[in-house]
Amino acid sequence: MTRKVLIVDDEALVRNYVRRALATRGWTVTEASDGASALRLFGAEKFDLVVCDLKMPDMRGEEVARRIREAAPAVKIIVITGSVSNITSPIVPGVDVDGFLIKPFGIDEIRALADKLAG
C-alpha cells in the first residue's frame, strides 16, 4: 500500500528536494505552492501526511493546518519553517501538529520524521 504525502510550500526549491527525498522512500507525493490549492487538493484526495510551510503569500500555514485537521483528524501534519518566532517552540499556537522541522533541514531528517509518523 502506498503512502501519500502533500507538500505545501511556496518555495519550489524546498518542495523539489522534499518530494525527491520522500519519493525515493516509496511515498507518493503531491505538491501545492499555496494554501488555497493545498486545501483544494486535500479535499479531492486522501493523504496520510501533510508537510506544510508556515509563511505563504495567500494564507498562513497555521490556517491551512487547522482546516486540514478539521477535515481529517487522523492525518499527520509536519510543519516546516525558517522563520524566527517559531524557532524555539515546536508548538504551533491553536493547531495540533505532529512534527516540526526548522529550515534548513536535511533529507534524512524529513525521511525519519515522515517514516516515524506514518508508522
Added chain:
Amino acid sequence: MSSKANILIVDDEAQIAEMISASLQAHGYSVAVAYDGAQGIERAGREKFDLAIMDIQMPGMDGITALGEIKKLDPEMEVIIATGHGTMGTAIQSLRKGAFDYLHKPFELKELLKVVERALEKRKFNDIARAIFSTVQPEEQLRVIIDSVTRILKGGESLLVLPDKDGKPHVAVSQGLEDEAALASRLEMCSRALAAPDGAAKSVLPVETPYLDRKFSDIRGLDKVAFSLFLPLVENDKPAGLICINRTEPDAYFTEDDLQRARIFGSLVNLALRNSSLYRQLQETQSQLIQAEKMSALGQLAGGLAHEINNPLSGILGLTQLVLENLPQDSQNYSDLKEIEKAVFRCKKIIVSLLSFSRQEKTHMEPVSINEAIEETLTLCARQMELKHIKIVRQLAPGLPLVNADFQQLMQVFLNIFTNARDAMPDGGELTIATSLLKTPAGDEMLMTSVTDTGPGIPRDILGRIFDPFFTTKPVGKGTGLGLSVCIGIIDRHNGTIKAHSAPGKGTTFTISLPV
C-alpha cells in the same frame, strides 16, 4: 630671576604709566607700557600678558572698548580698570565687561599691589581649574590636583587619599614622599583624620606638629612633619577622601590666607571630581545605549534575514544530500559536496546564534541557584577542559540566595564564557570560577560571578569591541563572533551586567552581576 608675571599698563598719562611700571618692576613683575587703547590692543595681540592695568579715559579708543577688545583677544587675561572721580557708572560697566576690579585715581601704590596680587591669584586659580577640569582621566586628574595644591600651599610633601572598593583608605597619588615608610605613616595619619567622628573630615583642618597631637602621637615617622593641612574631599555631603599637605620647616605654619586658598581649592577639586565622575558615567551610559541600539537593530535584521536565507539554504542542503546519495564516496564530487554540506551547517549555526538574541519574549524565569547553573555547565565542558590541561578552580560561595533567572540561558552564558576561556588557553592553564553576594551601598543585593582565565589577556584596543556582534579573533569558520553578544543580550534580559577586565599577560576576568 624669572618674573612673577607679565603685566601690561595702558595709560595716556605717561608720567603715571612710568610710575606704576617702575614700582611693579621693583616688585619683580615684568611690565610693558602702551599709551592708548589701540596701542594696548596691538601689544596684547603680540605678546602674552597675565594682567592689564588700564585707564578708562583715554583719547581715541576709551578703556571700556579696549577692555572688550582685549578680552576677545585673550579671555584669560585679567584686567584692572583705573577710573577718575565721579565715574562709578563706568566702573560698574567695566566689571560687567569682565574687568577683575577697579581702582579710583589717584590710588596708592600699596593699594595697587594688593589688587594686582589678588588678580594674579585669581588667574592662577583659573589656570589650575582649567587644568583640573580639562582632564577626566582619573589618574592624570589626581596628578594635576596634587601638583597644583602642593604648589599653591607650598607643601614640602603631599598625598591624596581615597577609599578603595572595600572602603579602606589608600594613597591615590603623592608628591615628595618617595620613602615607603614615610608614606605609610602619612597614610595612617590621613586614615585617622578621615575616620574622625567630629566632622573634621568635612572642613579644612590645620594641625601643628602632628607627632605631638594626641590623635597621631603613636604613629612612628611623623617627626619630620612640622605642619599638616587636611583638605577634605566631599561627595554628596559625605567624606569621600582627603588631601594632606605637609610642611617640614619649623616656622612655616599655615596662615589664614593659606586656609582661604585651601578652601577655594577644595571646592574646586570637589567640583572637578564630581564633574569627571559624571562624565565617566555619561560615557558608560552612552556606550551601553549604543550597544543596546546595535543589538536591537541587528535583532530586527536577523529576524527578517533568517526567513529569507533559510529557504534557499534548505534547498542547498537537501539537493546536495540527494546528489551525495548517488555518488561513490571516493569521488572528488562526493568530497566537494560534503564540503558544501558542511558550509550549510556553518551558516545554520550562525543564523541560530543570531536569532538567539533577537528573540526576547521567550525567557522563562524561575528561582535558580547560580552555583547549580555553573556546575551543570562545567559538567558539559569538563572533558574538553581536561583534554586542554585546564585546571578548574571553584570558589563557589555556599548558601547564596536564589536568583530569578532562565536556567538554560544562564548555562548558555557560562558555556560561552568557559569556551572562550578554554580557547584563550591552548597550552593549558587555570579557570577560576567564583561566586559571591555583594551588598551595594544602596542596600541592594547582587550575585556576583567572576570567571578568570590565565590566558594572554585581551589587548586594550580590542577590549572595547569584544561584545560587538560579529567581532571575533578566532580564525574564519571557528567563531561566529556572536557568543558574547548573546551573553550580553541574555544578561540584559535578567537586568544584570556583564563586564570584562583584562590586561595583556594578566589573563581575563568576566564579571557577571545579577540582582537578587
